[in-house]
Amino acid sequence: MSTPLVRVEDLHVTFRAPGRDVAAVRGIGFEIRRGECLAVVGESGSGKSVTARTLVGLAGPGAHVRAARLDLDGRDARAFSARHWRQVRGRFAGLVLQDALVSLDPLRTVGDEVGEVLDAHGLTPRRQQPEQVRRLLERVHVPEPDRRARQYPHQLSGGLRQRALIASALAGEPSLIIADEPTTALDVTVQAQILRLLGELRDAGATLLLISHDLSVVARLADRILVMRDGVVVESGVTAQVLGEPQHPYTRLLLAAVPSAASRGRRLSAPVTTLPRTLPPAPVDPSVTVLSATGLRKRYGAHEVVRGVDLSIARGETLGLVGESGSGKTTVAQLLFGTVAATEGQVGFEGVPWAGVPERVRRPLRRRMQLISQDPLGSFDPRYPVERIVGEALEPGLDRRTRRDRVVDLLDRVGLGSDLLERYPRRLSGGQRQRVAIARAIAPRPSLLICDEPVSALDVSVQAQVLDLLADIRAADGTALLFISHDLGVVHHLADRVLVMHDGQVVEQGPVGDVFHHPRHAYTRSLIDALPTPAARPQPTGVS
Amino acid sequence: MTVVRAVARRLATAAVVLWAAATAAYLALLLAPGDTVDSIIGDGPDTPQIRAQVIAEWGLDRPDVVQYLDYLARAARGDLGRSYLLQRPVSDLIGEHLPATVTLAAAAAVTGVVLALAVALLTAGRRPLLRRAASTTELVLVSTPGFLIGIVLLNVFSFRLGWFPVSGGQDFSALVLPALTLALPVAGVLTQVLRDGLERALDEPFVVTARSRGIRERAVLARHALRHALLPAITLVGWLSGILLGGAVITEQVFGRPGLGQVTLQAVTAKDMPVVLAVVLLSAAVYVAVSTLADLAYLLVDPRLRRS
Numbered sequence: 001m002s003t004p005l006v007r008v009e010d011l012h013v014t015f016r017a018p019g020r021d022v023a024a025v026r027g028i029g030f031e032i033r034r035g036e037c038l039a040v041v042g043e044s045g046s047g048k049s050v051t052a053r054t055l056v057g058l059a060g061p062g063a064h065v066r067a068a069r070l071d072l073d074g075r076d077a078r079a080f081s082a083r084h085w086r087q088v089r090g091r092f093a094g095l096v097l098q099d100a101l102v103s104l105d106p107l108r109t110v111g112d113e114v115g116e117v118l119d120a121h122g123l124t125p126r127r128q129q130p131e132q133v134r135r136l137l138e139r140v141h142v143p144e145p146d147r148r149a150r151q152y153p154h155q156l157s158g159g160l161r162q163r164a165l166i167a168s169a170l171a172g173e174p175s176l177i178i179a180d181e182p183t184t185a186l187d188v189t190v191q192a193q194i195l196r197l198l199g200e201l202r203d204a205g206a207t208l209l210l211i212s213h214d215l216s217v218v219a220r221l222a223d224r225i226l227v228m229r230d231g232v233v234v235e236s237g238v239t240a241q242v243l244g245e246p247q248h249p250y251t252r253l254l255l256a257a258v259p260s261a262a263s264r265g266r267r268l269s270a271p272v273t274t275l276p277r278t279l280p281p282a283p284v285d286p287s288v289t290v291l292s293a294t295g296l297r298k299r300y301g302a303h304e305v306v307r308g309v310d311l312s313i314a315r316g317e318t319l320g321l322v323g324e325s326g327s328g329k330t331t332v333a334q335l336l337f338g339t340v341a342a343t344e345g346q347v348g349f350e351g352v353p354w355a356g357v358p359e360r361v362r363r364p365l366r367r368r369m370q371l372i373s374q375d376p377l378g379s380f381d382p383r384y385p386v387e388r389i390v391g392e393a394l395e396p397g398l399d400r401r402t403r404r405d406r407v408v409d410l411l412d413r414v415g416l417g418s419d420l421l422e423r424y425p426r427r428l429s430g431g432q433r434q435r436v437a438i439a440r441a442i443a444p445r446p447s448l449l450i451c452d453e454p455v456s457a458l459d460v461s462v463q464a465q466v467l468d469l470l471a472d473i474r475a476a477d478g479t480a481l482l483f484i485s486h487d488l489g490v491v492h493h494l495a496d497r498v499l500v501m502h503d504g505q506v507v508e509q510g511p512v513g514d515v516f517h518h519p520r521h522a523y524t525r526s527l528i529d530a531l532p533t534p535a536a537r538p539q540p541t542g543v544s
Numbered sequence: 545m546t547v548v549r550a551v552a553r554r555l556a557t558a559a560v561v562l563w564a565a566a567t568a569a570y571l572a573l574l575l576a577p578g579d580t581v582d583s584i585i586g587d588g589p590d591t592p593q594i595r596a597q598v599i600a601e602w603g604l605d606r607p608d609v610v611q612y613l614d615y616l617a618r619a620a621r622g623d624l625g626r627s628y629l630l631q632r633p634v635s636d637l638i639g640e641h642l643p644a645t646v647t648l649a650a651a652a653a654v655t656g657v658v659l660a661l662a663v664a665l666l667t668a669g670r671r672p673l674l675r676r677a678a679s680t681t682e683l684v685l686v687s688t689p690g691f692l693i694g695i696v697l698l699n700v701f702s703f704r705l706g707w708f709p710v711s712g713g714q715d716f717s718a719l720v721l722p723a724l725t726l727a728l729p730v731a732g733v734l735t736q737v738l739r740d741g742l743e744r745a746l747d748e749p750f751v752v753t754a755r756s757r758g759i760r761e762r763a764v765l766a767r768h769a770l771r772h773a774l775l776p777a778i779t780l781v782g783w784l785s786g787i788l789l790g791g792a793v794i795t796e797q798v799f800g801r802p803g804l805g806q807v808t809l810q811a812v813t814a815k816d817m818p819v820v821l822a823v824v825l826l827s828a829a830v831y832v833a834v835s836t837l838a839d840l841a842y843l844l845v846d847p848r849l850r851r852s
Contacts, residue, residue, distance in 0.1 A: 169756075
């Protein structure tokens, strides 16, 4: 057997900042063998991305790298000069980052971006470059490669952009492809396509280093898995073993955090001794309708984004609304919330007409319907501390002491301490922000919470905590939830009934078990097939 | 079709801006103290007969509104009238002095932009000591009045070192100090904006991708970051043309250079209405032209603004 492609021993990466040093990676070791796919899994701040970037000498500004061994293709990279590193980048390793909208230069054409590697290493004469770019785009299955090469990143869909980014990483025919969260921020079906493409590359002999926060994403691709937490490797091994018989409690926690059909009624987050493992049941009262909509339509110019949607939500019920980007599900939320006026259709809320009435009439009822969005940061005034953000949602006329006590109670309900009262939104973590948003939303004791992709931007482990929190609130307050998501696992875990949207229409609906176990519509089936599951791919036999 | 409409709308806007500028200047001069007849007569013999003759010759007995409309009508045909003071067509006067000012402004603009690009590219995100020194110098330059910079430069390079002539506008060496005087504050502001833009761009994920392709740091700056940094800088182009025109008046005064600055100053002091109005119209026209170019430059740099 030849030497491993990458060999790392006792790697430390420390970020030097004035005042304090932050140790991002603390003495890890691993190797990547030729032709294998190694996955590094962990949540934000675990040091997984820093580790990957250290392999191309791009750990970041202020990073101090120390290792007992850092061999790239048998060469000691610890002594590399800037010139050596430039030869490594693109040629030895190609890097694919998440979200190609910001990872490709928005001011340059896709062709220029893909061709840049060829330029940098003088691989293709200038005149043959367009031909080579076309071949690369074809290799990652971009249709109409010539036209796409002349376009800019914003003119491509998310999936095509990600393919173009992969083409640019492949251009220098690198020995190693590093994919850092390559499918985060993509729809499930697009995610499945990108994972299939990476699988194709691996089958063609490429060596892959895959970084993700989600074990279920890497399950089908990886030969071996490294689980990282706080800069150290807590568990490593062959995929089937790590997923099937996880040894470390943290790995078990990550696996348990993945929401799915199997996790219904069970807590996803770390079992806390004072709480039962099962979720409290949601008290649904089918005789009372909180919100109903009939024949909702919304047209922008010639384009109709919502084409006749009917729905109703009973008191305490959780209605899941699934669909991909562009299916019109967020527009439906806006129509129901009343921030956008429907072209046609009726909405009733708590028994009174809600759509098409003046805002003055709606205002007294506004407190009964609250919204939680994907990006809570955008919904906070950056100059307000947490106390004011949450306090503003309480009824007016409270004195300072009472108001503060009420805010502390609310923060306590969402699992946050009173030490955050003076904190500004920018200095909160993603999970803390979403909890503050939830605290603000439940402050006026609403009868309906509209949650628009509330956990899509969160790591699985944090997502698990937020989902558990929503389930607790639903049970305690009898609040109805309209839960909008592109992630079927999340919806299956939480919702009672589900509506599947496609091209502005509801193509299928019913109790969540029926729809997901016996889908009648082809579109629902394609969504379910695309869902990654934390089960290892079958191991090829006869390979040592 | 849409292109034609866009151009038509642009031209109509330009016409409105020019009209507004001309009208505002006309009103200001009308309300200024002093009599037009006095301005025309100047230091010449002043008798009732001459006064009557002047009034008749310039049509000053007509109502203000009629004079204003007559002025607009002639300006629209390109006839800017005659200078009260010099008794010559205004267009000749401006044509004579314009080249000197344009030379000065162009030299200053090029110097300012080149300086700003060089300093911003050298100090963006690296070399902390040099960056701090540059940043402090920029702030000093931006907050110092133009005439003071001119006087300091004169003191050092003309009086002490004798490298450049003290005044005049004959040859290239006489252009160096005035151009620098005008360019330094411009470079100060532009550098700050460009460096800020560069540093913002260098923080973006696409720069990590670009670096991961193995390109040189020079190429990262030139091919990726610089274009992003140019966008906010383009916004300043309109402001730049204003600074250069306004600054030219003061700079020409400090260095005793012939040019539009001296003509304008003289015309304002003597209430030489046709000349002042012509200068205002010219400035407005330059401003409109430059803003239009800036809008086009946006489309050139940022594909996201182009409509498919």
